[in-house]
Structures are given as C-alpha cells and as structure tokens.
Amino acid sequence: KDKRRYPPGPAADPIVGNVRSFPQHDPHKVFSKWGKTFGELTYVHVLGKPIIVLNSLDIIKNLLDKRGMNYSGRPRAILYEMIKWSETVILLPFGEKWKKQRRMISENFTPTTVKEYFPLLENEVLSFVRRFEGRPDCLDESLHRLLSGTMLRLTYGHIVQSDDDSFMERIGRAAHLLALYPNPGAMPVDFFPFLRYLPVWFPGMGFIRHANSTRDFVAELTEDLYKIVEDDVLSGRMNTSLVAKWRGDSKKAKSLGRDDIIDVKMNGFTTYVAGVETTESTIFTFYLMMIVNPEIQRRAQLEIDQFVATEGRLPSFEDRTQLPFVGCILKEVYRFGPPLPLAVPHTTFKDDVYKNMFIPGGSLVIPNIWGLMNDEKVFPDPNVFNPDRHMTKTGAETKNEVSSVELGSEKTIASDPSTLVFGFGRRICPGKQFADGMVWLVIARTLAVFDVLPPLNETTGKPELPEVEYITTATARPKDFKCRVLPRSERHLSLLRD
Ligand code: HEM
Numbered sequence: 001k002d003k004r005r006y007p008p009g010p011a012a013d014p015i016v017g018n019v020r021s022f023p024q025h026d027p028h029k030v031f032s033k034w035g036k037t038f039g040e041l042t043y044v045h046v047l048g049k050p051i052i053v054l055n056s057l058d059i060i061k062n063l064l065d066k067r068g069m070n071y072s073g074r075p076r077a078i079l080y081e082m083i084k085w086s087e088t089v090i091l092l093p094f095g096e097k098w099k100k101q102r103r104m105i106s107e108n109f110t111p112t113t114v115k116e117y118f119p120l121l122e123n124e125v126l127s128f129v130r131r132f133e134g135r136p137d138c139l140d141e142s143l144h145r146l147l148s149g150t151m152l153r154l155t156y157g158h159i160v161q162s163d164d165d166s167f168m169e170r171i172g173r174a175a176h177l178l179a180l181y182p183n184p185g186a187m188p189v190d191f192f193p194f195l196r197y198l199p200v201w202f203p204g205m206g207f208i209r210h211a212n213s214t215r216d217f218v219a220e221l222t223e224d225l226y227k228i229v230e231d232d233v234l235s236g237r238m239n240t241s242l243v244a245k246w247r248g249d250s251k252k253a254k255s256l257g258r259d260d261i262i263d264v265k266m267n268g269f270t271t272y273v274a275g276v277e278t279t280e281s282t283i284f285t286f287y288l289m290m291i292v293n294p295e296i297q298r299r300a301q302l303e304i305d306q307f308v309a310t311e312g313r314l315p316s317f318e319d320r321t322q323l324p325f326v327g328c329i330l331k332e333v334y335r336f337g338p339p340l341p342l343a344v345p346h347t348t349f350k351d352d353v354y355k356n357m358f359i360p361g362g363s364l365v366i367p368n369i370w371g372l373m374n375d376e377k378v379f380p381d382p383n384v385f386n387p388d389r390h391m392t393k394t395g396a397e398t399k400n401e402v403s404s405v406e407l408g409s410e411k412t413i414a415s416d417p418s419t420l421v422f423g424f425g426r427r428i429c430p431g432k433q434f435a436d437g438m439v440w441l442v443i444a445r446t447l448a449v450f451d452v453l454p455p456l457n458e459t460t461g462k463p464e465l466p467e468v469e470y471i472t473t474a475t476a477r478p479k480d481f482k483c484r485v486l487p488r489s490e491r492h493l494s495l496l497r498d
Pocket residue numbers: 089090091102105109270271272274275276278279282339340343344345346421422423424425426427428429430431432434435436
C-alpha cells in the first residue's frame with residue numbers, strides 16, 4: 001500500500017481510479033467545486049495517471065512559477081499526435097526543441113518588438129471598425145477578416161485583398177477544426193492509447209476519421225502557406241514576415257536541416273492558430289457584454305468622448321493610460337470569458353512535495369484559470385460583469401500585478417485577470433502583449449464611434465437580448481449571437497473618415 005500523503009480529492013474506484021468522476025463536460029466548473037469540497041490542491045487519478053488540479057493563485061505561483069523547472073512539461077497527447085500537431089511549441093515537452101521554437105516566437109513578441117506591429121494593428125483595426133458603416137450586423141465576418149488578415153500578414157506576409165481570399169477561408173477552417181479538440185492529455189484515447197488502432201467503423205471511433213481529415217487538411221495548408229514565403233524569396237519579392245525571417249534568404253534556407261524547416265513551418269502555423277482563436281473569443285465576449293450591459297458601454301463612451309473632444313481623433317495605443325475605464329472593461333472581459341479556461345495542462349518531471357502533500361512525477365497539472373476568475377472571495381458576484389472591480393478608489397486601473405490582500409480572516413491573493421488569462425510559468429503565453437494591445441484597440445475604437453446593440457426580433461421587430469452562454473472544448477467562446485453595431489452620431493462617424 002502506498003503510504004505517501006497525496007492531496008485530497010474525490011473517492012476513486014479500485015484500479016480505474018476516478019474514471020467515473022473525471023468530468024467530460026465543463027471540467028472547469030467541476031474542478032471549481034472540487035476546490036471548494038476537497039481543497040485548493042486536488043488529486044485524482046485515472047487508470048494510474050495522476051492529475052493535480054490547482055484552484056488557488058498562490059499555489060499556482062508557488063508551483064508553476066517558482067518551481068517552473070519541474071512544472072513546465074506537457075502531457076503526451078495521442079489525438080494531437082494523430083493529426084501531426086504534437087511538434088508545435090504549444091505541445092512539445094520541455095526540452096531543447098521546445099526552447100528553440102519558443103525562442104523563435106517570443107523574441108518577436110517582446111514588449112519592444114510588439115510596438116513595431118502597432119502601425120499594422122492600428123490600420124487593421126481601423127479597417128475593421130469601418131466595415132460596420134452601412135453593415136451593422138457584420139461582426140462575425142469582419143472579425144474573421146481582422147484576425148486572419150493581421151496574422152496572415154504578420155506570419156506569412158500574405159495580404160488579404162478580399163473576403164473570399166482562399167488562404168483566409170482555409171486557415172479559418174483549420175483553426176476551427178483544431179478548436180474542436182479537447183484538452184491535450186485528457187481524452188479517452190490519452191488514457192487508453194490502443195483506441196487509436198481500432199478500425200474507424202468501430203463504435204465511438206468517429207474521432208479517428210475526424211483526426212485523419214484534420215491531419216491531411218492542416219498538413220497541406222501548412223505547406224501551401226510556407227510556399228507563399230518561399231515563392232516571394234525566390235522571385236525577389238519583399239517579404240518581412242516572421243516565417244521569412246526564420247527561413248532566411250535562399251543561402252540560409254539551403255543550410256537548414258529537415259528539423260529546422262519543420263520548426264519554421266510549425267511555428268508559422270502555430271502563431272496563427274494560437275493567436276486567432278483566443279483573441280477572437282475575447283473580442284466576442286467584449287461585444288456580447290456590451291449588448292447586455294448598455295450602461296457600462298455608455299460610461300466607456302463618455303470617457304472616450306472627453307478624450308476625443310480634446311484630441312479630435314480616434315484613440316490609439318499611446319492613449320491607453322488616459323482611458324482607465326476602457327482598461328477596466330478589458331480586464332473584466334478577460335475575467336468573464338477566459339478563452340483557455342484551464343490554460344494548457346502542464347506536467348511534472350519528478351516527484352515533489354508541497355505542504356506535506358505528495359505530487360508524483362508525470363502528473364498532469366491543471367491550473368483552473370476559470371476557477372480563479374470566478375472565486376467569489378476575490379471577485380464577489382462573479383456572474384456579474386463589473387469593470388469597476390478593477391478600478392482603484394482614485395479612478396485608476398488596478399496595477400498590472402498580483403498583490404496580496406486581507407479578506408476577512410483568510411489571506412488570499414487578489415489578482416488582475418490580465419495576469420491570469422495568459423497562463424503561468426515558463427509556458428506563459430508569448431503573444432500576450434500583442435493580443436492585449438489588439439483587443440484594447442478594438443474596444444476603444446469600437447466604442448469611440450459605435451453603439452453595440454441587441455439584434456431585432458424578426459417577427460416583433462423589438463430588440464432581443466442574446467443568451468450569455470459559452471461553448472467549451474479546450475477553448476471557450478461565446479455561443480453564436482447576433483448584434484447590431486450602429487454609429488453613435490454623424491459626428492462620431494466622422495472620426496473614421498478623418
Ligand atoms: C487574448 C488572447 C490570448 C490568450 C487569452 C492566450 C492564452 C494563452 C494561454 C492560457 C496559454 C497556455 C499557458 C500555459 O500553459 O500556462 C497560451 C499559450 C500560448 N500562446 Fe497564447 N493567448 C492569446 C493570444 C496569443 C497570441 C496572439 C499568440 C501568438 C503570437 C499566442 C501564442 C501562444 C503560444 C505559442 C503558446 C504556447 C506557449 C508554450 O507552450 O510554451 N497566444 N496562450
């Protein structure tokens with residue numbers, strides 16, 4: 001009998017462990033309940049595979065940040081191996097290949113380098129908001145164009161000229177296919193790897209067919225996108241994209257080994273996919289929250305109006321500090337709808353002990369970001385969208401850092417959602433400054449010119465509020481909703497033209 005003291009958790013069955021209690025749907029909500037019932041560090045195992053769920057920020061900081069060397073692995077994810085998607089930086093185990101790919105991305109997304117993309121972002125966001133003029137219900141397609149256009153240009157140097165651009169359509173489809181996959185390491189096939197070898201016609205094996213078609217589709221697209229850059233370089237056209245930079249000129253490209261080329265190809269596609277789905281979900285949450293909270297929208301518009309009245313132009317990045325309420329809306333958007341509710345699971349390399357509790361090596365470690373954002377001790381009434389919770393008494397945005405506060409007798413860490421939503425430790429999102437800047441600009445520029453309104457019921461013609469519901473796989477995004485984005489006035493519209 002194993003005498004070590006494991007963290008508490010739900011009762012397990014002999015041999016199979018917590019197969020019956022491990023959630024298949026909305027795991028973030030079930031994990032939060034476990035946190036309340038069993039403690040902030042919860043242990044379960046499925047067929048001997050240890051799983052640790054973290055429901056408190058100080059434990060997450062102590063383990064994933066401070067003991068990062070031991071907590072930065074990724075689980076083996078069979079389904080992702082089946083679609084040849086396991087060599088991406090997101091899923092690579094902690095090691096040299098991961099370090100190399102990660103460095104390639106992160107050195108192009110430092111706070112300083114991200115500023116170089118600001119002119120591109122300002123242009124793209126301007127085109128995005130302009131599209132609402134005369135087309136109030138075009139949020140879905142305009143957002144797709146904004147994100148695909150920006151990321152295709154940044155990663156491959158491909159300029160999207162029209163809404164039926166074939167790369168934009170294909171890559172959008174690929175990103176959506178990938179977004180359907182559940183969290184790596186937590187699928188039935190990850191617990192029973194032999195399932196992948198069963199024939200496709202076997203009951204319940206539909207995922208094999210899905211995986212096969214995703215694999216072929218993604219592989220072909222990755223090659224075609226790489227070819228955009230290769231063709232540009234070979235024909236002497238200027239291409240300043242990330243992939244062009246990583247690949248280098250023809251001389252450098254010849255010196256690259258097979259693995260180097262795979263790294264470049266994987267990183268191009270990963271930067272696109274990692275950036276688009278998450279940012280899109282965040283922006284959808286913003287629009288949804290504006291429809292159902294018109295008074296909050298109004299307050300932000302007044303803040304922007306005061307600024308615009310003195311400056312006579314649309315807000316830009318350098319105005320961020322002057323618009324604290326807009327900043328608080330962004331923080332509340334992160335809190336209300338984190339696009340990766342469980343981040344991406346980490347794993348441990350070796351055994352560890354935390355506060356006398358044993359954490360086995362090879363554990364799947366799941367930080368419950370959604371749980372942190374919905375902890376009522378830190379964020380009272382978490383179901384209410386309330387940007388004021390991020391505002392100080394003097395009307396400034398709370399600082400972008402974690403601070404400890406006394407809440408009742410219990411010491412808890414109060415936190416800023418913008419430091420939680422992007423994950424933790426060595427695996428923290430390398431695109432966070434870029435994404436944060438882009439979403440902020442979308443919020444500020446939309447509200448400067450437009451009202452975000454509920455759709456009209458087709459029969460009654462009356463405004464009808466959409467449901468606030470999320471669809472969750474490994475990612476979470478608001479359920480499809482409609483909205484009308486209408487100019488606030490001719491005067492506000494003129495800001496776009498000027
Ligand atoms: C609002 C938008 C975004 C959110 C909320 C977000 C969130 C996250 C989270 C939670 C993780 C997992 C961190 C962990 O394992 O602890 C992650 C990883 C990652 N993100 Fe983002 N992300 C966003 C946008 C972007 C963008 C724009 C890029 C591209 C430049 C990007 C690239 C990546 C990559 C490459 C990883 C994997 C890092 C690794 O495993 O080492 N993300 N992101």
